[in-house]
Amino acid sequence: MTIWIEALRRAELVAAGAVLARRGLICGREGNLSCRFDDGAVLVTPRGADKGRLVATDLVRCRLAEPAPAGASSEAAAHLAVYRACPGVNALVHAHPRRVLALAALGRLPDPGALEEGTALVPRIERVPAVAPGSLELAAACARAIERAPAAVLARHGVLCAGDDVWRALERVEVLESLAAVALAAVDRTVTI
Ligand SMILES: [Zn+2]
Numbered sequence: 001m002t003i004w005i006e007a008l009r010r011a012e013l014v015a016a017g018a019v020l021a022r023r024g025l026i027c028g029r030e031g032n033l034s035c036r037f038d039d040g041a042v043l044v045t046p047r048g049a050d051k052g053r054l055v056a057t058d059l060v061r062c063r064l065a066e067p068a069p070a071g072a073s074s075e076a077a078a079h080l081a082v083y084r085a086c087p088g089v090n091a092l093v094h095a096h097p098r099r100v101l102a103l104a105a106l107g108r109l110p111d112p113g114a115l116e117e118g119t120a121l122v123p124r125i126e127r128v129p130a131v132a133p134g135s136l137e138l139a140a141a142c143a144r145a146i147e148r149a150p151a152a153v154l155a156r157h158g159v160l161c162a163g164d165d166v167w168r169a170l171e172r173v174e175v176l177e178s179l180a181a182v183a184l185a186a187v188d189r190t191v192t193i
Contacts, residue, residue, distance in 0.1 A: 009035050009043055009166075010056035016093065016166045017045065021052025025095040025173055031158070032073035035091040035166055036083045040064040044076045078139040082162065085143040091166040092146075095173050096158040099180035106187070109153055110179035117175045121168075122161075124149035125176070130156045151176055 013033050020026045020033075031051050034044040042062040045051055047070075049058055060072040064083055068076035079092050100110060109125050112118035126145035131137045142160055145152035151161045151172050159176055163169030 005037070006041075006043070007056070009037070010059050012166050013043060013045065013059055014054045014056055016170050017051035017054050019170060020093070020095050020173070021050070023174070025097045025177060026051055027096075031093075031095045032075050032079070033091075033093050033166060033169075034073075034076070034079040036064070036089070042080060042083060044068070044072045044079055046071055047073055047076075074134040075138075077134070077136060078142045078160070081139040081143040082146045082160075085147050086162065088164075089146060089162040091163045091169045092160060093163075093166065093169040093173050094158060094160045097173060097177040097180065099184055100153060100159055100176050101156075103180040103183055104153055104155060108183065110176050110183060112179065114179050114182050115175070118179045121172050121175050122149075122151040122179070124151075126152040128152050128154045128157075128160075130154075133157060 016033055020031055029048055029050055032045045034042055036042050040063055042064055043059045044062055046058050046060050060069060062068050062072055062076060068080060075094055082089060082092055109127055112122050126149040128141045128145050146162050153159050159173055161169045161172035
């Protein structure tokens, strides 16, 4: 990894975090983002930070073969587990999109077939059962889900989306939220989307 590539990836994660916050896909200190490099390094957002206001030096560098350092996101273990299990995944975005969670509370996942973007970007969506945030159990469940699908809904928690880069992973989060908005509007005609 060159210093220029790392600087670019840091800037992308900062920008993507700001997009998540601006679009209401996270609030407060929710969510986390990461990307992987060819040499086994991983950059992940820091524990407890507002992901909408990061700067490039906030991002924590991890190694794929090692446990996450203390300053890394509480879900860094899940990110590393997914990268170890899924060689084709280079970026991950975890967010708490409210409409997806509302739909999940009704016992439903977003239907990819409701929108062209759904069919194209999230043709399969996995469901991860409710387990403790930050746990190794959640990390293993996330790895199994992303082995099978580019997007997963974490029960009573949020979503995890994968991509070749952070923008594709973010786009998948946005498409999940759009699919959920359409589904909720179809359920309740008083909902404005
Ligand atoms: Zn979360």
